[in-house]
Amino acid sequence: MDQLHPVIKHTFLDTLLRPKRIVFIVNPKAGTNLQKHISSSVEKHLDHRSFTYGIWHTEKAGHAAELARKAQAEGYDIVVAVGGDGSINEVASALLHSDTVLGMIPAGSGNGLAMYLGYGRDIDKAIRKLNTATVKTIDCGRLNGRTFVNLAGIGFDGFVAKQMKGSNWRGFFPYFLKSVKAGLTFTPRICTIETETQTITKKCFVITVANGPMYGYSFQIAPDARLDDGLFSVVIFKDVPRWQYFAAIPSSLKGKIYDAGFVEHFSAKRVKIASDSQNFVHIDGESIELEGDLEFEMVPMALKILVPS
Ligand SMILES: [Mg+2]
Known part of the structure; x- marks a missing residue:
């Protein structure tokens, strides 16, 4: 015994x-x-x-x-x-x-x-x-084999991430200044976006593949994104006069960015993006260099996290 x-x-x-x-x-x-x-x-x-x-x-x-x-x-x-x-x-x-x-x-x-x-x-x-806090299981994304938890993207936000790289001067103000400057100088690229259901080609200022809904500072890029639905929210900012992006900042803080006329969005499990010239990519806000097409893959229920009750 x-x-x-x-x-x-x-x-x-x-x-x-x-x-x-x-x-x-x-x-x-x-x-x-x-x-x-x-x-x-x-x-x-x-x-x-x-x-x-x-x-x-x-x-x-x-x-x-x-x-x-x-x-x-x-x-x-x-x-x-x-x-x-x-x-x-x-x-x-x-x-x-x-x-x-x-x-x-x-x-x-x-x-x-x-x-x-x-x-x-x-x-x-x-x-x-x-x-x-309680334990919850969430999805993650992969971009060309690299994991992301919140957001990955190409275009303007990748450009800002690149500007911030190596900078010790961080915080809201430098980030905001760099974003405004980048907003004025970044050139949108022609991109082809392919998902399991559609293929779109257009000139894009930003393409964000979202697992979570927001960047820092409460800026909601993908208000409908859910961490556990097995889907990405894909958000595209079309090429329009720059003042329209700036004018949409208040609505993005209120989770209403999809109301802006320049936004196109849809859900997908798989996303492939090809662009006509070198583009700027970030994974969870960190600038990275990637060659060739970008292939995003959903990894459902892959990570256990603590969520405040
Ligand atoms: Mg999701």
């Missing part, structure tokens, strides 16, 4: 009742200095009856993904990305198709996904929200 005891001891209830192991992966260059307060904030606001924790700092590009894989291998239940959409992207890519749950503390410049999920902009409050 004694031999059975070890088996009986590790019951499901036992697993449920033990404190969850949580690790915070902090990107010190995420765009604000707030993450420096992360240790005192975690110590003060995390529910220590429910969680035991570690705090790890990234040292180089790509390190967040490496640390997330390490956390997974060491049996952590939750990995929290402390940073912007770029940090979330790295951690999510590492945790795809695993039982390890992704949490997030917004400390970057944009934080489109964290804002949408309701983490808010305040680190202390975001940590308190982790205490009562």
Whole structure:
């Protein structure tokens, strides 16, 4: 009989009742200095009856993904990305198709996904929200084999991402200034967009393939995007006089961008984009260089995340 005891001891209830192991992966260059307060904030606001924790700092590009894989291998239940959409992207890519749950503390410049999920902009409050958050499984996207969680796109937003690359001056104001400047100088490209149901060729200012609905700063590019419906929302800004884009900013903040005359949008599981000359691409807000056609693929129910209740 004694031999059975070890088996009986590790019951499901036992697993449920033990404190969850949580690790915070902090990107010190995420765009604000707030993450420096992360240790005192975690110590003060995390529910220590429910969680035991570690705090790890990234040292180089790509390190967040490496640390997330390490956390997974060491049996952590939750990995929290402390940073912007770029940090979330790295951690999510590492945790795809695993039982390890992704949490997030917004400390970057944009934080489109964290804002949408309701983490808010305040680190202390975001940590308190982790205490009562629930686990949800969401879709992810792939662009030429690279994972994205929130948005990937081509055109103007990729152009802005490229301008922001390597810039230490981050935050709303520089982002806004660079966007205005880019809005005036970016040349729309002729693109052919192919989905499982249609093929469209037109001159495009932006094409966004959305898993989540918003960029940072509450700018809703794809208000109908849902993280768990197995579909992308594809949003195209047609080539129109520039003042029309600027005039549509207030409605985009209210989730009404689809009302603008220059917007075309539809849902798709697969999207292929070819453009007539070199274009600008971003994945979750990070500028990337890709050769040839862009192939977007839906990865349904691929990632477990913590959502504030
Ligand atoms: Mg969706």
